[in-house]
Amino acid sequence: xxxxxxxxxxxxxxxxxxxxxxxxxxxxxxxxxxxxxxxxxxxxxxxxxxxxxxxxxxxxxxxxxxxxxxxxxxxxxxxxxxxxxxxxxxxxxxxxxxxxxxxxxxxxxxxxxxxxxxxxxxxxxxxxxxxxxxxxxxxxxxxxxxxxxxxxxxxxxxxxxxxxxxxxxxxxxxxxxxxxxxxxxxxxxxxxxxxxxxxxxxxxxxxxxxxxxxxxxxxxxxxxxxxxxxxxxxxxxxxxxxxxxxxxxxxx
Amino acid sequence: xxxxxxxxxxxxxxxxxxxxxxxxxxxxxxxxxxxxxxxxxxxxxxxxxxxxxxxxxxxxxxxxxxxxxxxxxxxxxxxxxxxxxxxxxxxxxxxxxxxxxxxxxxxxxxxxxxxxxxxxxxxxxxxxxxxxxxxxxxxxxxxxxxxxxxxxxxxxxxxxxxxxxxxxxxxxxxxxxxxxxxxxxxxxxxxxxxxxxxxxxxxxxxxxxxxxxxxxxxxxxxxxxxxxxxxxxxxxxxxxxxxxxxxxxxxxxxxxxxxxxxxxxxxxxxxxxxxxxxxxxxxxxxxxxxxxxxxxxxxxxxxxxxxxxxxxxxxxxxxxxxxxxxxxxxxxxxxxxxxxxxxxxxxxxxxxxxxxxxxxxxxxx
Numbered sequence: 001x002x003x004x005x006x007x008x009x010x011x012x013x014x015x016x017x018x019x020x021x022x023x024x025x026x027x028x029x030x031x032x033x034x035x036x037x038x039x040x041x042x043x044x045x046x047x048x049x050x051x052x053x054x055x056x057x058x059x060x061x062x063x064x065x066x067x068x069x070x071x072x073x074x075x076x077x078x079x080x081x082x083x084x085x086x087x088x089x090x091x092x093x094x095x096x097x098x099x100x101x102x103x104x105x106x107x108x109x110x111x112x113x114x115x116x117x118x119x120x121x122x123x124x125x126x127x128x129x130x131x132x133x134x135x136x137x138x139x140x141x142x143x144x145x146x147x148x149x150x151x152x153x154x155x156x157x158x159x160x161x162x163x164x165x166x167x168x169x170x171x172x173x174x175x176x177x178x179x180x181x182x183x184x185x186x187x188x189x190x191x192x193x194x195x196x197x198x199x200x201x202x203x204x205x206x207x208x209x210x211x212x213x214x215x216x217x218x219x220x221x222x223x224x225x226x227x228x229x230x231x232x233x234x235x236x237x238x239x240x241x242x243x244x245x246x247x248x249x250x251x252x
Numbered sequence: 253x254x255x256x257x258x259x260x261x262x263x264x265x266x267x268x269x270x271x272x273x274x275x276x277x278x279x280x281x282x283x284x285x286x287x288x289x290x291x292x293x294x295x296x297x298x299x300x301x302x303x304x305x306x307x308x309x310x311x312x313x314x315x316x317x318x319x320x321x322x323x324x325x326x327x328x329x330x331x332x333x334x335x336x337x338x339x340x341x342x343x344x345x346x347x348x349x350x351x352x353x354x355x356x357x358x359x360x361x362x363x364x365x366x367x368x369x370x371x372x373x374x375x376x377x378x379x380x381x382x383x384x385x386x387x388x389x390x391x392x393x394x395x396x397x398x399x400x401x402x403x404x405x406x407x408x409x410x411x412x413x414x415x416x417x418x419x420x421x422x423x424x425x426x427x428x429x430x431x432x433x434x435x436x437x438x439x440x441x442x443x444x445x446x447x448x449x450x451x452x453x454x455x456x457x458x459x460x461x462x463x464x465x466x467x468x469x470x471x472x473x474x475x476x477x478x479x480x481x482x483x484x485x486x487x488x489x490x491x492x493x494x495x496x497x498x499x500x501x502x503x504x505x506x507x508x509x510x511x512x513x514x515x516x517x518x519x520x521x522x523x524x525x526x527x528x529x530x531x532x533x534x535x536x537x538x539x540x541x542x543x544x545x546x547x548x549x550x551x552x553x554x555x556x557x558x559x560x561x562x563x564x565x566x567x568x569x570x571x572x573x574x575x576x577x578x579x580x581x582x583x584x585x586x587x588x589x590x591x592x593x594x595x596x597x598x599x600x601x602x603x604x605x606x607x608x609x610x611x612x613x614x615x616x617x
Contacts, residue, residue, distance in 0.1 A: 050507050074513025081507045088504060089558040098501060102513045106497040106561075132557055134614075152512065 001025045001061050002047060002077070002156050002188060008055030009042050009212075017042050018212035019056065024156070027186040029178050031199035034209035035233050040192045041081070043209070044158045048079035060156060074102035078149045079158040092136070092144040093129045096120060099151030119147040122177065138165035146174065150181070156188045157181065163198065171195075175202040200224055200246040208232045220246055300555065304569040308353070311576045315349040316341065318580055320588045343476045351479040352471055352579045352593070353572040355534050356544055358485030360571020361492050361564060362530040363545020364552075366417075368503035368560070369523045370424060372435040373553070374615045376545030377417070377531045380439035381446045383540050385416025386532040387466045388450035395457050402536065406481060410532035416446055417524050432615035469534075469541035469594030471579050478537065485533050488526045489568050496560030499523060503558060541594055543601020544571050550608050574600075 002024040009017040017039040024030060032040045045051040047058045049065040058065045060077045078099075088095070096119050100112040108116075120126050123143040133141050142165045149157055159178075163171045179202050181187040193199045199206050199220070206223040208216040210232050216223045224246050226239045236251045317324050321340045327333060363376035370380075377383050389412025393405050400408070420442055424435050447467075454463040465473075492499065498519045501509045509516040534541065548571045552563050578596040585591055 048511065050510055069513075070510060070515055071513035074511065079507070079511050083505075089553055090500070091557065091559075094557070094559050098497070098504075098508075098512065101497065101501070 001059075002190070003059040003062075004043070004047055004056065005058075006056035007043060007046050007053060007058060009039070009046060009051065010054045015212050017046065020209070020212070020214045021056070022207060022214065022217065024188050024190065027182045027188055028204040029182050029189045029191065029202055030205045030207060031191050031193045031203035032207045032209060033193055033196055033199055033232070038209040039212040040209050041160050044079060044160055044190065044192060045081070048077055048158055049073060050079065050081070071102055074152070074154070076154050077156040077158065078152045078154045079160070080145055080149045080162060081160045082164060088133045088141075090133055091130050092125050092133065092140075092147070093120065095133060095144055096147045096151045099148035099153075102152060115151050115153060119151040122150060123147040124173070139167065139170050142166060143170070143174070146177075155186070157190070159189070159191045161192050161194065163193065163195065171198065178202060196224060196229065196248045200248065224248055300552075300566050301569065304566060304573060308569055308573045308576070311573055311580065312349050312353065315352065315576055315580050316345045318583050319345060321345075344474075347476045347479050348471050348474045348579075349576065351474045351482055351538060352576040354479070354482035354485055355469075355538050355541060356572040356575025357568035358482070358489050358530045358571075359534055359541060359544040359575070360548040360567045361489040362527045363571075364549035364560075364564065364567050365492055365499060365523045365527050366545065367549055368499045368558075369520055369527075370421065370435060371503055371505055372424075372432055372615050373550055373613065374433070374436040374546070375439050376543075376549075377413075377527055378540055378542050379436060379443055379546065380420040381416040381442040382413045382420075382527060382531045383535060384443045384446040384450060384467075386410065386413040386528070386535040387463060387540070388412055388416075388446055388453070389532070390466050390535060391450050391454045391457070391459055391463055394459060394462060395453070402481065406532050406536045409535060410529045413528035413531045414524055416442070417528055421520070421524070435615070465539055466535045467540045468592055469539040469597065470592035471538055472590050472592070474538065481533050481537050485530050488530055489564070491522075492526055493561070493564040495519065495522060496564050500558060500560040503560075539592075539594060541575060541597050543597050543605060544575055547601050547604045547608070548574060550613060551604070554608075554613065 002022070004020060004022050006019040006021055007017055008015065008019055020039070020043050032043070034040050042051060046053050047060075047065065049058075049070070053066060060068075060073060063073065063076070065073060090098075093116060096116045097108060097112070099119070100108060100115060104112045120129050123146060125140065125143055125147055128136060128140055128144075133144060136144065142162070146159070146162055149159070162174055166174060175198055178189045178191060182189050182204075191203075193203075203220060205218065206216070206220055207214055208223055208228065215232060216228055224239055226237055229235075229237050229239065229248055238249045238251060240247050240249070321344070323337050323340050323345065327337060359377070366375050366377055366380065366382070367373050386409040389409035390405060392412070393400060393408040397404075420439055423438055423442065427434060427438065450463060451460070454460050498509075498514055501512060501514050502516060502519050502523065506516050509519070549563075549567050552567045552570055556563050556566060575593065575597065578600055579593045582591040582593050582596045585596075
């Protein structure tokens with residue numbers, strides 16, 4: 001369960017995130033959309049205790065993120081940011097093994113090895129399991145980091161633009177995976193997405209942000225309308241249902 | 253180039269305080285529970301580790317029999333091994349070889365930690381100001397408390413080293429540009445500033461000669477009773493191995509560390525203390541030895557990756573071997589004179605580093 005109440009982040013006088021409130025209690029996929037600089041990543045980072053909070057508070061399973069021990073929170077929430085692994089000459093298997101750190105503290109048990117194999121299989125990484133990350137393609141590397149997050153096995157999973165570096169096939173596979181994580185494993189998945197159509201196709205709920213504020217929050221059909229998207233992105237768009245799939249196109 | 257007779261083997265050499273000589277240090281064993289048994293990096297690791305150990309042992313034996321004094325394998329075979337030869341072995345040759353092993357191992361591990369803490373492969377304690385700050389600390393304590401014990405002086409120098417390194421980390425965290433080459437450059441500039449300060453203070457207080465000894469690595473003055481502080485370095489390297497998982501995660505960056513529940517700031521602090529103590533220990537006992545901390549971790553991570561638990565022992569052994577080899581070369585090149593290990597390492601290290609760069613080793617990734 002994720003609860004954010006009037007979360008605020010200031011950079012100087014700029015309110016990068018401005019009193020954002022949201023509650024995510026049940027399993028599902030929630031997409032956060034919005035133009036660049038809307039505060040999407042900053043909001044996720046505050047919820048996941050990566051950035052200090054300047055106002056309001058964030059609770060994970062009722063625990064205040066600023067006051068709870070890091071290793072306790074690490075069993076409940078995980079986050080994957082866009083830039084990862086400055087010194088990452090690790091094999092995919094090693095990296096995913098580090099995802100088990102909150103549970104094993106480095107002493108991997110048979111359960112941990114199982115979870116690692118599961119994550120490798122889930123993300124189609126078995127052929128590259130023993131390859132170094134810096135010798136992989138951008139897509140494989142990205143999947144390895146997502147596999148690490150899955151191996152961490154927390155109920156709440158936050159992903160900041162996980163589709164970066166992925167071609168269409170792998171992007172679709174990644175979103176299906178998010179869907180399965182929510183439906184089969186009961187995860188609360190929150191993803192920042194740039195492509196509204198991926199949000200339409202795979203999310204249960206969409207949160208749109210603009211200028212640091214949450215402007216709309218609701219099911220796909222409610223959020224993705226021409227008026228709302230035009231207001232959020234400041235761009236004329238067409239919204240159509242194509243074979244039952246809500247679709248948003250920019251007007252050339 | 254420094255030319256100096258082998259001080260430890262002159263007849264007037266100080267008598268040892270401790271009678272028992274110690275054997276070569278037992279290197280840390282790799283942790284067996286870690287990793288997938290069949291993974292290539294693991295197999296590589298075990299091969300490299302045993303190869304490294306063997307080479308180190310051979311180098312150690314060679315080092316015991318290289319020097320001006322009348323002590324060679326021939327004396328051993330000819331049976332002219334007497335009390336004097338034994339004394340030479342215990343007072344000079346074994347301590348000198350052990351000092352090279354200890355200094356090399358701990359400096360290489362310090363370099364690896366420094367790289368993990370700054371998430372950049374092109375830094376080491378002597379290029380970011382740590383070592384220079386330790387030398388400045390020695391100058392300052394020598395001015396204010398010349399009679400302090402060597403341990404107290406070392407700890408004082410370590411606190412300076414800690415401040416210098418902290419300053420470096422604060423500077424690079426504030427860098428807006430994420431350019432990975434800017435990080436080592438900032439380090440070099442900071443190191444230069446601290447070094448000039450040390451020289452200025454030393455010059456004003458007539459301590460240039462002492463500062464010279466601290467900033468130029470040299471094993472020729474090592475005798476029993478004058479190097480034992482370096483054993484602390486090995487203990488510090490063992491702590492680094494113990495916390496290797498956390499240091500590896502720190503190398504992956506703050507975000508990943510925090511997500512996985514690591515107290516990132518605390519592990520950085522631990523790393524800083526280890527690096528600063530190692531820098532101060534070596535400055536006090538043998539003087540600065542450049543490039544070990546840069547070249548060894550880079551070569552090892554190229555071959556085996558960044559998983560600290562696997563590479564810390566290998567880095568330590570390779571560092572020990574490299575410094576010992578450079579010291580042996582320094583003793584042989586102009587026999588019976590010596591060239592200091594700092595000078596030899598400067599040449600060997602910069603060559604190795606140039607090769608690394610030309611092979612396109614990125615500062616990150």
